[in-house]
Amino acid sequence: MTDFVEKALSARRESKYIDFKAAVDFASQSAWPEIVKDIVAFANSGGGAIAIGLDNSGNPTGADVAGVAH
DSSP states (O other), rough: OOOHHHHHHHOOOOOOOOEEEEEETTTTTTTTTHHHHHHHHHHHOOOOEEEBBBBBTSOOOOOOOOOHHO
16 A cells, blocks of 8 residues: 555544545536645645545545445
8 A cells, every 4th residue: 555545544634645525526527626626736745645435534424435436
């Protein structure tokens, strides 16, 4: 596992390298600007991870994240 993935799995709060998303509907065009903004910010700052399906405290939201895997 990469360092960022390990940090994301153990994180309990967002940081410069970890961003939590409670849920993301990739079918919705309004979701894309936020995801792209986060990706660009991580690319410009040395990397990071977006954890989908976690609230701001790092707790699972129960959101269906199966679409993310595809």
